[in-house]
Amino acid sequence: xxxxxxxxxxxxxxxxxxxxxxxxxxxxGLFSERSGIIDISLEGKMLMAAFAAGTLAALTGSxxxxxxxxxxxxxxxxxxxxxxxxxxxxxxxxxGLAINILASGLTVTLGIAIFAKxxxxxxxxxxxxFSSIELPFAEAAGAIPxxxxxxxxxxxxxxxxxxxALIAVWLTGFVIFKTAFGLRLRAVGEKPEAVDTAGxxxxxxxxRAVIIAGILCGIAGAYLSIAHGAGFVREMTAGKGYIALxxxxxxxxxxxxxxxxxxMFGFLDAVAARLQGVEVxxxxxxxxxxxxVLPYVLTxxxxxxxxxxxxxxxAIGRPYVKER
Amino acid sequence: xxxxxxxxWIDIGLLPLINLLxxxxxxxxxxxxxxxxxxxxxxVMLKGAFVYKGALGxxxxxxxxxxxxxxxxxxxFHAMLFNIGGEGQAMIGGLGVGLVCIxxxxxxxxxxxVVLAIAAAALFGAVWGVIPGxxxxxxxxxxxxxxxxxNFIAASVMVWLLAGMLMAPGQxxxxxxxxxxxxxxxxxxxxxxxxxxxxxKSPLNFSFVVALLASFGVWVLIWRTRLGxxxxxxxxxxxxxIYAGHNPAYIIMIAMAISGGLAGLMSLNEILGVQERVxxxxxxxxxxxxxxxxxxxxxxxxxxxxxxxxxxxxxxGGAELDFEFQTITREMxxxxxxxxxxxxxxxxxxxxxxxxxxxxxxxxxxxGGDG
Numbered sequence: 263x264x265x266x267x268x269x270x271x272x273x274x275x276x277x278x279x280x281x282x283x284x285x286x287x288x289x290x291g292l293f294s295e296r297s298g299i300i301d302i303s304l305e306g307k308m309l310m311a312a313f314a315a316g317t318l319a320a321l322t323g324s325x326x327x328x329x330x331x332x333x334x335x336x337x338x339x340x341x342x343x344x345x346x347x348x349x350x351x352x353x354x355x356x357x358g359l360a361i362n363i364l365a366s367g368l369t370v371t372l373g374i375a376i377f378a379k380x381x382x383x384x385x386x387x388x389x390x391x392f393s394s395i396e397l398p399f400a401e402a403a404g405a406i407p408x409x410x411x412x413x414x415x416x417x418x419x420x421x422x423x424x425x426x427a428l429i430a431v432w433l434t435g436f437v438i439f440k441t442a443f444g445l446r447l448r449a450v451g452e453k454p455e456a457v458d459t460a461g462x463x464x465x466x467x468x469x470r471a472v473i474i475a476g477i478l479c480g481i482a483g484a485y486l487s488i489a490h491g492a493g494f495v496r497e498m499t500a501g502k503g504y505i506a507l508x509x510x511x512x513x514x515x516x517x518x519x520x521x522x523x524x525x526m527f528g529f530l531d532a533v534a535a536r537l538q539g540v541e542v543x544x545x546x547x548x549x550x551x552x553x554x555v556l557p558y559v560l561t562x563x564x565x566x567x568x569x570x571x572x573x574x575x576x577a578i579g580r581p582y583v584k585e586r
Numbered sequence: 587x588x589x590x591x592x593x594x595w596i597d598i599g600l601l602p603l604i605n606l607l608x609x610x611x612x613x614x615x616x617x618x619x620x621x622x623x624x625x626x627x628x629x630v631m632l633k634g635a636f637v638y639k640g641a642l643g644x645x646x647x648x649x650x651x652x653x654x655x656x657x658x659x660x661x662x663f664h665a666m667l668f669n670i671g672g673e674g675q676a677m678i679g680g681l682g683v684g685l686v687c688i689x690x691x692x693x694x695x696x697x698x699x700v701v702l703a704i705a706a707a708a709l710f711g712a713v714w715g716v717i718p719g720x721x722x723x724x725x726x727x728x729x730x731x732x733x734x735x736x737n738f739i740a741a742s743v744m745v746w747l748l749a750g751m752l753m754a755p756g757q758x759x760x761x762x763x764x765x766x767x768x769x770x771x772x773x774x775x776x777x778x779x780x781x782x783x784x785x786x787k788s789p790l791n792f793s794f795v796v797a798l799l800a801s802f803g804v805w806v807l808i809w810r811t812r813l814g815x816x817x818x819x820x821x822x823x824x825x826x827x828i829y830a831g832h833n834p835a836y837i838i839m840i841a842m843a844i845s846g847g848l849a850g851l852m853s854l855n856e857i858l859g860v861q862e863r864v865x866x867x868x869x870x871x872x873x874x875x876x877x878x879x880x881x882x883x884x885x886x887x888x889x890x891x892x893x894x895x896x897x898x899x900x901x902x903g904g905a906e907l908d909f910e911f912q913t914i915t916r917e918m919x920x921x922x923x924x925x926x927x928x929x930x931x932x933x934x935x936x937x938x939x940x941x942x943x944x945x946x947x948x949x950x951x952x953x954g955g956d957g
Binding site: 300302342345346347350352353354355356357359360361362363364365366367368370371372374375378381501504507508511549551552554555558559561562565566567572574 | 616620621668670721725726727728730731732734735736738739742745746749750871874912913914915917918919920921922923924925927928932933934935936
């Protein structure tokens, strides 16, 4: 029984670990999409950031340098997206797609040019990564039956970026719903004309939103390559940006429900990893591929209005053209 | 300064070329940054795509993929639908080919099996396209998001089937058994050699002919039939279409079915033309490239043929880069492709004001005439 409990806690711990990049990207997408800019480039920005972090951490030996570089690169790609979508009123889906494809090609091309390791960055030493932080008394607390392991396995032993992601959720909620900036941001995604009439720059607000999205994707990428992993591997985002987008839709463009969706999708991932190749009586081998596909299926079902209803920001995807 | 005031040859000829050039210049800069000579790389790509023995066949082989996926995107786009699910539709189309061939290749003559397999490719792709179409038309879910999700769902279905019940017995890799002898499409080099021409071996096959037929078919459909007119009308203005007595929901589903069917046909080239069994990931991103192709070709079959040839040359030339350079791999092509989508799609009119200024300056040469 105690063993099963530990197993369960370990799965929850894994859930949190795989959910972190989803959470950060979902919050990034939340800022962008709440301002009216569709962001399917979460995937590409995260991939570029993961590469930048892995590269800089390997070259400088400093995790902080990796994180800063990741954020800068990701923001740069956000600005390209912003330039195309806001300044040039281009198609937001096409722009996002271009960034994703560009990132896939660019990371491998640059990776081979710099390290000549087939697109990977070298394995990082402990100092070049964000290592896990053991909270005080974790070992001692672990001895307490039942509740002790919760503290030891789930709460303790995470790196700083995990805490960053959780704070980001709270901060996103606060900024979006409790500040003047957040009010304007939401307004610009619902009715940009109103914001413009009030004398506030629609473009300015949207640019700020995509920059914030860039910062958050940057942290997500750094988490993948220099905190959770020990170096960049090609295509290491593996569709997580799209799952985050799905989670954002699932959470109806709200921070806490989006967090819940990320954790749910993370949990499916963690369970699938745990059940890989496990024989279960009666059913036999569990088809883990089918568990991994659930986030996508559930999102489609949700979007179709069979469970609840997804209501996107009203002005999403529409470039703002001033009336003349 | 109005872009509508520019003549047609600038809008559909010059601007796409300038956008392509911009993408190539940025790619060249990146190639220079990683320490290679962009002009040498360009030369290698051109030679690899057209000059070497059999190169043209390979280039046209890739071109075939892009014609199908480009047409797929274009047909949906005429109804103002953004189908980015070509990748998934092609995978499921390939599944259709595989199921027909495996089920029937011991029962029916090869020719009949191939005909049925071609139909299955289109049908399976169409079904995978029509579901997001239905969800958009009847349930109001956004087609972009659903087609993205359907790509992932298709990929999972393929892994599940190919590593499961369809996996060839005694095989370790996730693929089906090979189809029976003779179940495949004729190779172009075989046909031409039989006719007395001497042509180098290449994977170019009968799918290329199907692709050309499909291009013509799409042209007829969109510009010469009532249905095509209604598709375009719905794309331009849904309300006007309703007023004219059409049912947009129905048109959306039809357009997505045709789009998905075209994407599904892409699988012929890889599955029936080369592999003669179903393998994992045979679509290798061609569905996404179709978006770039449709953008560059301005959703017109003729434009799509040219754009497909360009991308076919990029892919085949990119393979040549792999051989010639230590530091450059095929992923370079992906990078160039991303830049082309960026410049000719999202930033399509980036250079329009500049071109317009130059054009009107040249047209009205007298001083102060353009104030």
